[in-house]
Amino acid sequence: MRTTIGITAGDPAGIGLEVVLKSIASVLPLGRWLLFTDRTIFERHVARFNPDVECRWIEHTSELTDDPVLFVRDMAGDTSGIEWGQRSTKAGRQAIAYLQAASLEALAGNIDAIVTAPVNKEAIGGNFRGQTDFLAEQAGVQQYAMAFFAPTFKVVLATVHVSLRDAIAQVSKDAYIRLIRFTNAQLGRQRIAVAAINPHAGEGGMFGREDIEVLAPAVRECAADGILVSGPHSADSLYYRAHSGEFDVVIAPYHDQGLIPIKLIAHGEATNVTLGLPYVRTSPDHGTAFSIAGKGEADPSGMRTAMRCAVDLLIRKL
16 A cells, blocks of 8 residues: 555645646656645636646545545635635635644654645744644654755755744753754754854854854764764755755754745755654745736646655555
């Protein structure tokens, strides 16, 4: 029996379902694919984008077969008034419904992985910090991390969707020790480089002491345990060094430091991977792109890469 991969349609007003439909034919032979969406939203997209793939509606994962079709599950939500490109709480509510349903199926062991299309955090509202945190909370895991896999190197984030001020405040020696050990356990014995927080890694304390007093002791302790970790390295050159093959993984202290180089170097080829979940979860490296939603202009390369990454990670687990 082939592995089963769930796909969440993301914000129904964004480009998520468009890029899913543009990508699915290329990966259909690689597994069994189950899309979580609403019938009205799905049919609107099919009429607009005319995907070259057979679809089959099911109500339960027990109805899945190895037939080369896209299986689709209807969340039967109220989608009236949801328009392409328009942020709304109703669209946000459906995005969470897709994510919740897929999470429950993965935790029950009915699907092996989830590929998530992008959502809009403002549309969802409340205390929602992102799909990574949501899925981790649903799974009840305490240690998890957002990572990005590019063809030449990986980035693991020490902090995610918080202000820069709060990100720096969250940095501690103990937190970094846990993250370095966790990264090593999750990704295997790879060359890990810790990116500095301050310019020039603090320049001997002239530009801040966090790298000297917090990151460096954490690196030394983990290296003494036999982990292949070094740093903190000046971030202005580190990512190119990793891209050139000197390191396998970079641990970035905050969101944009890690994602700007990844998206510059590997736009459309990098995949968001959640480390620490009891199942595989991947996502493309872009957002809802409301400005082009429904126009047929969305580039599916990121979604296609995320789908293939999920398949590859499942093969490695088997």
